[in-house]
Amino acid sequence: MSLLASAQVYFDRAARVMGLDDRIRAMLVNPEREVLVNITIERDNGQLATYTGYRVQHNSARGPMKGGLRYHPQVDLDEVIGLASLMTWKNAVIDLPFGGAKGGISCDPKTMSSAELERLTRKFVQKIHDVIGPQLDIPAPDVNTNATVMAWIMSEYSKIHGFNPAVVTGKPVELHGSAGREEATGLGVVHVTEEALSDANRTIAESTFVIQGFGNVGSNTARALHTRGGKVIAASDVTGAIFNPEGLDVPALLDHARKRIPLAEFPVGERATNQDILSMRCDVLIPAALEDVFDAPMAEKVQASLVVEAANGPTLPEGHDVFARRGITVVPDILANAGGVSVSYLEWVQNLQHVTWSIDQVYTHLSSKMKTSYRSVVGLARERNLDLRTAAYIIAIGRVGRAAVLQGV
């Protein structure tokens, strides 16, 4: 089952609890606009190549639509539609004044030069510039896109519409990007983890952590946990895992990872597999890499009392049900990893006002956003006896639904 199929199940469960019928579901599920463009560029070797690009704008009831732009050979319209709707719920659950969107270009960036990617990006903007904009739809980095790609988008859009940095977020800090964007998702994960632990009368400093995945999110989560006194006892990347019951040397591990050396080659600690660390005894398990990690058998083996979903879609519905039966608290992805889009929002706010905030200002806003959102989800879950995931979806759907109704649908 794909991430999108799982998300569909979770949405449907929440919709059933709320009593939404098919006609109301149709209003909430179908995207407002699906844009498909074909982009032809000249490759460096002089040959022409044509790529298909998509931008799907799912729902604008709560504000301009926001979501990433990914470059990947498997990008297709169905995937982009599903991801766009997930952005609507994610933006709503943390109460950003945004609707949801997503985009992508079906290409293999690993086989393309930087110059080719720039030509592709600029031409894509030329074809969709009239449906994006600071008050309309604001792209952001996603799979295989980064601050440089966002800079090209801003540059091309500004050629047509005049200087307009707020058209895109995740830009380089030197080009109207925001301080704190890089580490935002990991930091957000740590904020909700801190809140969830405090509900169990614990602190980060008293707890042990296992992190699956050591990319941007996993490594920044490890760093923020370490600075708060948390003990990260295991971490993994695609090559394997490293384990130390006394706690890994996180700064050394971050240094190691920065040099792009496989984690399994880290000199201190025991080797383990990705699977091993998921069933290790620890307080908090943080999947920060892959989707579909927890099916029912895997969820049965987990020994942590708290799972914080830093990755998108790590838990399958059957795994979710096992966690619920076993009383393991799961902070769902749409809440836990929303720190990235939260700082994207802060970048947009700064751009609109032509101001630059200090990193402390950004961190303060991010912390407040994540903690407030976590509290509202937990509050509803307790009041209506729901799991956190269902509560998060209900809060998101409710906010979008009310915004739609107040505008006359």
Added chain:
Amino acid sequence: MTGIDTSAISGISAFAGIPDAELSELLGIADEIEIGAGERLFAEDEPADAFYVILSGGVDLSCRTPRAEARLLGHSGTGAALGETSLLVDGLHSASARATEPTRLLRFATTRFKEMLDASSMPAFRLVLNLARTLAARLRAANDKLAELASNPATPAAEDDLDRLRKIFFADWGL
């Protein structure tokens, strides 16, 4: 008076079963009129003072919605009767009729027809009987349509969904 032969109207349902001699009597009170394409025969809300039979050509029937938008109700061609209820009750035209092509019609003024009824004219009675049958068939079709609408759950009143949306999103889950 018209120069119309009874054979021109004997096939029209309003005159069905009326012997030729009586048809001639009815034609005696009718006027033959012609209107050009685009010309109006009568307008909605005007007093309905005549009954028409189309001898050739055709007219569009339309009415205004509550928002004053014109809505086409249908097209009537050769042999169709228009304004027949005016023979039975006084009132206003419920629709407007405009010719879509050069059109010839027979016009039966309501006042003259009522005089025939008052005089116990057999052809007038037969015409009223035919009109009654036509109107009864239309009433039955309308009743069937109403029953179908009432029993079809796929077309509930639009208000229901909006009320339910408000209840779900504000009352039940207003948080």
